[in-house]
Amino acid sequence: MSEFAIRWNERYQNNDTPWDSRQVSKELKRVIEEHQIKPARALELGCGTGTNAIHLAQQGFEVTAVDFSERALETAAMKAHEANVEIKFILGDLTDLHLAVTPFDFLFDRGVYHCVRNENLPGFLNTLKKNTHPGSLWLSLSGSTNEEHDEHIPKVSEEDIKQDLGGLFDIVQLREFHFEDEGERQGPLGWSVLLRRKEN
Numbered sequence: 360m361s362e363f364a365i366r367w368n369e370r371y372q373n374n375d376t377p378w379d380s381r382q383v384s385k386e387l388k389r390v391i392e393e394h395q396i397k398p399a400r401a402l403e404l405g406c407g408t409g410t411n412a413i414h415l416a417q418q419g420f421e422v423t424a425v426d427f428s429e430r431a432l433e434t435a436a437m438k439a440h441e442a443n444v445e446i447k448f449i450l451g452d453l454t455d456l457h458l459a460v461t462p463f464d465f466l467f468d469r470g471v472y473h474c475v476r477n478e479n480l481p482g483f484l485n486t487l488k489k490n491t492h493p494g495s496l497w498l499s500l501s502g503s504t505n506e507e508h509d510e511h512i513p514k515v516s517e518e519d520i521k522q523d524l525g526g527l528f529d530i531v532q533l534r535e536f537h538f539e540d541e542g543e544r545q546g547p548l549g550w551s552v553l554l555r556r557k558e559n
């Protein structure tokens with residue numbers, strides 16, 4: 360287990376998880392509706408305790424969800440069982456992920472790309488490449504450098520997104536939004552970026 364995985368797992372063990380709103384992402388719902396994304400093979404990158412993976416499964420997506428925190432996945436599996444949905448949960452590292460499966464049509468991450476780019480961006484890009492096909496869509500929600508105050512979230516600029524991901528993906532839509540926080544509070548400012556995998 361990497362030192363990153365140990366640290367994230369400790370945060371779940373200590374209930375130090377301010378990102379875990381336990382609410383389905385409104386941005387995920389909006390994008391699926393507005394872009395008419397039909398149920399397909401979906402991969403959630405860094406699913407945490409599974410709220411959005413469960414939502415996708417309830418919408419008819421065939422969901423695989425990856426995280427490298429054992430504790431988060433235990434909670435996610437319990438919640439999926441309670442919700443009576445089937446999700447393939449995988450304990451794995453997104454910077455070095457070997458899934459011997461057909462590539463996914465739709466990827467989703469909430470607050471994960473902005474972390475993993477600081478762990479090992481080339482490894483993450485390799486995982487993205489191996490697990491998508493030209494035309495695959497990816498909705499990524501990340502913290503924004505346009506907000507100075509909130510310290511508890513990694514931040515990226517529009518330029519970072521284009522530089523990190525522009526080689527492999529075209530940007531379909533990029534806009535600002537606010538993360539959900541616990542309760543009804545508005546969370547930090549973020550980027551919602553819908554990407555489409557380029558031809559090889």
Ligand SMILES: C[S@@+](CC[C@H](N)C(=O)[O-])C[C@H]1O[C@@H](n2cnc3c(N)ncnc32)[C@H](O)[C@@H]1O
Pocket residue numbers: 363367368378379380404405406407408425426427428431451452453454468469470471474475478
């Ligand atoms: C900010 S949390 C977001 C969790 C979830 N997406 C949510 O919205 O509640 C980041 C998640 O990414 C996971 N993560 C970070 N780096 C990872 C990696 N290299 N491989 C797998 N999971 C990773 C962490 O364990 C954590 O669950």
